Amino acid sequence: MRHSRRSVAGIAAVAVLAAALVGCSPSEEDDQKVITIFGEQSGQMDLNTNSFTLLMEEKFDVDIQFETTGYESGAANEARQVSLAGGDLPEAYMLVPWASQFNKAELQRYGDQGVILPLNDLIDEYAPNIADALAAEPGFESLATAPDGNIWGLPQWNDCYHCSYPYKFWINQEWLKALGLDAPTTPDEFFDVMMAFKTGDPNGNGVADEIPITGSSQWSIVPYIMNAFVSNSFNTGAGANGQPVSLGLDGDTVQMQPMQDGWREGLKFLNKLWAAGLVDPAAFSQGDDTMQGTGNNADAVIVGGATTIHSGIFVSVGQEDGRDNQYFPIPPLEGPGGANATYQLPSIPGATFVVTKAADETEQKVIMEMMDYLFTEEGHMRGEFGEENIGWRAAEEGEVALDSELDATFFDILVDEENEADYNGSWGPMAQVFETTEFRNAQVAPLDINTQPGYERRLFEATELYDGEDSDAIFPYWDLWVPVEDGNELSTLTANIESNVATSTAEFVTGVRDPNSDGDWNGYLDGLKGLGVDRYLEIWQAAYDAS
Secondary structure (H helix, E strand, O other): OEEOHHHHOOOOOOOOOOOOOOOOOOOOOOOOEEEEEEEEOOOOOOOOOOHHHHHHHHHHOEEEEEEEEOOOHHHHHHHHHHHHHOOOOOOEEEOOOOOOOEOHHHHHHHHHOOOEOOOHHHHHHHOHHHHHHHHHOHHHHHHHOOOOOOOOOEOOEEOOOHHHOOOEEEEEHHHHHHHOOOOOOOHHHHHHHHHHHHHOOOOOOOOOOOEOEEOOOOOOOHHHHHOOOOOOOOOOOOOOOOOOOOEEEEOOEEEEHHHOHHHHHHHHHHHHHHHOOOEOOOOOOOOHHHHHHHHOOOOOOOEOEEEEOOHHHOOOOOOOOOHHHHEEEEOOOOEOOEOOEOOOOOOOOOEOEEEEOOOOHHHHHHHHHHHHHHOOHHHHHHHHHOOEOOOEEEOOOOOOEOOOOOOOOEEEOOEEOOOHHHHOOOOHHHHOOEEOHHHHHOEEOOOOOOOOOOHHHHHHHHHOOOOOOEOOOEOOHHHOOOOHHHHHHHHHHHHHHHHHHHHHHHHHHHOOOOOOOHHHHHHHHHHHHHOOHHHHHHHHHHHHHHO
């Protein structure tokens, strides 16, 4: 079976700006070193036998030993914390941002404690391609540089257009056609369409097996619908990663969006959907694999729609019955709060790459040279996609780039799950360290969006429905640094408050709490105040004012 690397990566894509291959080979006098790296891998991948790992070992005369975890965010974050707390640190961490990475507070804390090393001098001495990338993309340099001037780690720079608007609602257009319905444009129309999906037998099998709306613990049903009532960046899953996604702006005042009246009105509507049986009962608890299993149900197409960054998360791409082509995005709903789309910088603040105090000077040199190689055209293509003509190929005459004004440069070959040279031939999203708009948009993208090779164009076109609909209320947390002395306190506040919001929201939607009850709503607000929400806002207000 073949599938797209981009669909496997979820929000990830590929990429790196072409750069000259400079200073990438270690000097002959360097002794073989054993370098331990904490990394993240997909289910089929084995980083320790991976052909790109073997290539790097030969190229840099080094023995790489990976400590690994998977892509599921909860398990990945826990494994990373266990690794940091243990007495035997790896020499480096190379992570996948939507699985687990260091947030800004952690970078400053571990930097001050001497657990991780500043990279500034190491970049200047051993990594000319990284230095060039930082100089070429001011946003990358800004994201990587702490207020004290230190680069404690490198984030992945990812100019992923479709990732910028992650909460798209994908609706089953074949069901709309079967029932003679138009796509909904308001919350009331949305309710009516979903009710018709439940009662009108749109899959035509004579069985009331339809699930109008599904979701998962990582891809919540909340953001798309809530945006019609109040602008929000609510995220219960991987994208949160310790970020203040519940915050918003009222002018220049930082506020909690889930404490606003509009949020309560949105909860009432979501609860109405739930009470009517329009939401998958497992929507707040199941993982993505289980959700996709529902979308791939062998007996019949039973899912009406879901809020995800791309439809491949809840229904596999390239199915024989073509069901994956039944789902298309609809624009933001126009509700009491307007028609809002959630914009998020696709490059997650923090760092996926750090070097620890366990690395001696020789190991620091080799680690930086290896990372620098990923910032070259050769290293990036081999590291992210695998071998030429297995994982990717050069563009051919007449092929069209995603941006038709650019010359096409390469074609991303679908992964062959039966060929180990393919599925275990690259580091995948771990190697997408520097990705520019030009590189992404120069890839070959067939014009037929209902094919697997045309999937990236499908996502590009889908995002155009949301582009420009983002609100001034979106809080640009990615641009802000909090003083190191507030870091520990903020980490605790973020974990407690964002977790409480996610849990309470699910309880209001599912009727455990009643959004129509003043007592339940005020109890929720009091609970957030008890967790220190006023201090949470105070810290972020100061960071915003200082930016």
